[in-house]
Every structure is written in structure tokens, then in C-alpha cells.
Amino acid sequence: MSPLWMVRRIGFYVLVAVVMAFFAVPMLWLASAPFDSRPGLGLRWPDWTLDNVTATFDHPYALTSLVNSLVLCVIATVVTTVLAALAAYALSRVRIPGRDLLLYLLLLLSSVVTGTAAMVPIFVMMLQLGLINSQFGTALVIAGGMLPAAIFILKDFMDAVPRSYEESARVFGASPRQVLAHVVLPVARPGVATIFVWAFVNAWGNFLLPFLLLRDVGAQPAAVLLRTLYDEGGSANLTVIPVFSLLYSIPVVVLYLFVNRRYGFRFHGGIKS
Amino acid sequence: MAGITARGLSTVYPGGVRAVDELDLEVTDGELFALLGPSGCGKTTLLRTIAGLESASEGTVSIGSRDVTRLPPGDRRVAMVFQDYALFPHMTVAENIAYPLKVRGAARSVRDETAARTAAGLSLDGLLERRPGQLSGGQQQRAALARAVAASAEVLLLDEPLSNLDARLRLEARTFLKKLQRELALTTVFVTHDQAEALALADRIAVMDAGRIRQIGTPREVFQRPADTFVANFIGSTPMNLVPRDAEIIGVRPEYLAPAPSGLFTGTVSIVENLGVTSLVTLDCGVGYVVPEDDEPAVGTTVTVDAPPARVLRYDRETGLLVR
Structure with a gap:
């Protein structure tokens, strides 16, 4: 234990502490500010009150927007997971020339299709289809943007399901639907769970698409409403924002904990045996 | 119970490889039949064609008196054990064994009862609630056999049934397999590249090379009078x-x-x-x-x-x- 070693060790821990504080401060703010009688942007020990909570619940759009978020995300996530699982399975099993090229193109285009570059055409298309202000329409656009990446990740999981499992089930008389439901999906379950949470978190935090496609304040999800939480003076409404932010972050954390406990996360395929 | 007949059977892979080439074969009812040959000789493809997992390009396959050439695998009344056993990792041993019944929509009580009875017959009692990952190699093999038996098929197909076991266990499993086949009197075809395994287990052996059968005979015939130099070279623990x-x-x-x-x-x-x-x-x-x-x-x-x-x-x- 030379002095140099000690200095290095101390330096290392100081660095870690700084980095951790950098991440911890916003978290602590989120935990304390909602229950502070005079919430500010700084971090301090709160004098406890539930006034902010009452104020948030009385806000005309705060709770509605959270429900809107939930509806939007559930539709987008379910559509993404179901379609990605089916497409990934098909792409994993069917031999077509240029399959890998197709997958990479899809992945590449996905960042363009729902990215900023495509916003104007998407808006025009949705306008002509009469899907502006439609939760369902917006959810479909969000799902469309997530599908390529979801398919790409899930295909890796599907590739890792041994063919002999499927063939075995087929010899025992299982129909293609039974093979998928009894064998392939359960074996690829960690992948499906990962995609489910990934899609939910992505949709939950999506701002641009709902902001453009849902013009009606009553239809807007939480991510969009957060932007409008100002007081009369034009500065951030700090009675509502802390509580709203806390409520906004809970579903994602709960979903993560639930899915992680039940299925476990992995970002690659493979069978534990 | 039924025999298997192949007439002029060919299986051609996309790309033109004739894995099975105009092959005639007759496996009689209740026989333990070995398909023996070096890697790439088409023995596994022949087995998969009988199972319906590969479709025949020419010729016919019959099981008993039924022509099954165009039937999907599930309608052929065959059961198959794969080289890697293909036990479903997310199901317990009992669920695995009863899976063929689940597919046919049997009630839970029937499935549990069949699983328990079949497992007892293959000395798997006490392991029913385990997952395949918690079984030893030999137990996994018996669980896969139990599942195939539970399917109550007319024909049992085994792809390299002993190759995933270590050498000592292999002898034990070989004896077990032969005893089981005798008890069930089930027409059984197994694929192997190990001539000693084929000689020890089979009633009759078909020695294959390049998609064709070089010789069919009892282990004694094949050992004593190989039909050609290929068979002569392939059979025997020391080369002829x-x-x-x-x-x-x-x-x-x-x-x-x-x-x-x-x-x-x-x-x-x-x-x-x-x-x-x-x-x-x-x-x-x-x-x-x-x-x-x-x-x-x-x-x-x-x-x-x-x-x-x-x-x-x-x-x-x-x-x-x-x-x-």
C-alpha cells in the first residue's frame, strides 16, 4: 500500500462520487420537491406538505394526460411486440435471398421514417387520413417507428431457438400456431419481454410525434403536456411539475421491475440449459 | 404397429444435392433397424424424410399400408427423438412427456396420468417436476424417449440416440434402449455413424453411402460378408x-x-x-x-x-x- 496507490484509490473514489452525485441529484430532487411547500430548482430538505399533490390532481389536464400516455403506450407497445415477434420469427425461419440486407435496410430506414426528416410527410398523410388528434393513429405511427429495431433485436432471439424444438413439436402433430405458442415464444420469452419494455419506454418518452399529431390538449400524453406547465408569469409551474414528473416516471420503473423479476432481461438470444 | 416401406425415394435439397438417391428400403414390423454410414451419407436425411420433416422429391414412403409421402409430420403417426433430444426447456419433464397429448387436446388429468406412467416405465419417477436443464445426459435421453413413447406412434425414429452421452453411459443406454424396444415391440429406425453401436443394437442394418444403400442385412451378415469394399472398410472395430x-x-x-x-x-x-x-x-x-x-x-x-x-x-x- 504505497502512498501513490492510496492517492490513486482516493482519486478514483472521488471521481465515482462526483459521477454518482451527478446522477443522484435529479433523483433526489424528484423525491423531495413534490412534497416541499416551496419547491424550487435546488435541492433541499423539504418541509413536508401534500399541497402540491392536491394542486396537481386539480390541474385540468395533468391526470388526463397520464391516462392518455398509458393508452397511447399500451397500443403502441402491444402492436410493436406482437408484430415484431411474428415478423422476427418469419424472417428467422424463411429462406429468402437478400434477407439480411432487407433487415439492415429496415433498421437504417427506421431512424429516418419516424425521425424529424419525415415529420412533414407523416403529418400530411395523417391529416389526409383524418387521424390527427387520434390516439390510435398516433400509436400506430409510433409503433411503425419502433418496429424495425424491434424486429432486428427479436430476430436474434428467434435465431437462437433450436430448430429441433420446432421439428419435435411438429412431429407430435403441433400446428404452426401451436409451435409458436407452445415452443418458440416461451423459449424466446426474455427477448419478447425486453422488446416489450423497450417499446413501452420509447413510446412513453416520445415527444415529437404526439406533439405534432395530437393537437387537442385533452388528447395529449404526459410527455407533451409537461411542456405547457407554466404559471401566469410564464415561468415553470413548480407546484405541479415535481408531482407530475414523479407520477410520470413511476409506470416505467414499475414495468421494468415487474418484467425484470418475471422474465429477466437479455439483449441477445441464447438458451440456458 | 406397422413396417416402413420406401420405394425409389429421393430427397433433393435446394441447390441440387441428392441427399437420398432413389432408395428402396423395407423395415418390417417391430424391427430395430439401423441406418449406418459416415457423415454426409444421407442417413439423417432419410430419417427426416420418413418423419416428413424433409419432403421426398421422388418416390414414396409408406407406413403400414398407408402412403404417407405427402402427409405432414404430425399425421404420420411417427415419433422422433432428436440428437439434441429437443426437450422444451421451459416445460417440466412431466409436461414434456405429455406434450404429444397436449397437442391432441387431451385433458390435464389424462396427461398427468400418462406422464407418470410413461416416466415410471423409463425409471424417471421422482424427476417429473424438474426442468430438462436439471437432468443428467442419460436422464435427458430417457425423458426424450419417454415423450416419444407417450406419443403412442406406430414408428419410432431415433437420430443418433447415443452420441450425446459419454462413453461409459453409452453402453448402459444401449442396453436400455434395446430392452425398451423389445418391450414395446415398436418398429424403430435409428441413425448412427458408429458401426459398433449398429452391430450391437440392430436387428438389421442398412449401410449407406452417398445417398444410396450399399448393403442391408443382419449385423452378422454385414460383418462377415460385406457386400463391397466400402462396407468392408466401414464395419469392424479394426479396419478390414x-x-x-x-x-x-x-x-x-x-x-x-x-x-x-x-x-x-x-x-x-x-x-x-x-x-x-x-x-x-x-x-x-x-x-x-x-x-x-x-x-x-x-x-x-x-x-x-x-x-x-x-x-x-x-x-x-x-x-x-x-x-x-
């Missing part, structure tokens, strides 16, 4: 001596050769390999013969060996076929 002489190739198994005052081959001893109770002596003319332990000649001595005339086979040098 195949020595060209005039227009013929003389084939004698090393086990049948013994030192004699005069005889077929003469040469000096170049290598002596210990095989346990016997040793394999190789002469410099390329001929090997087997001697009992403690009876090995010294390297460098000149030896003449001979075999009983009935054990000396003669093959045509051009075609490689057995002359007599």
Missing part, C-alpha cells in the same frame, strides 16, 4: 485388410488372421497396438492381424498369417463388389 491381388481385392478381417507356417500374407512386424485383451499387429505389407494378449511378436520379426478359407472374401477390383 483389403489387399489388391491380380484382378481381385482380398478382404480378411484382422480378427480372423492368425500366424501359420504358410498362408495368405507374409511380412515383417512394423507396429504393435494394444487393444486390451488383444493386440493389433501391423505388418509392413499393410496387413493387420489380431493376437491374444502376451502373444505379441517382436517388432522386426517376419510373420506369415493365414485365415480359414470361409473367412477370406474376394472383391472385384473394378467395381469393389463381393465376388465370393
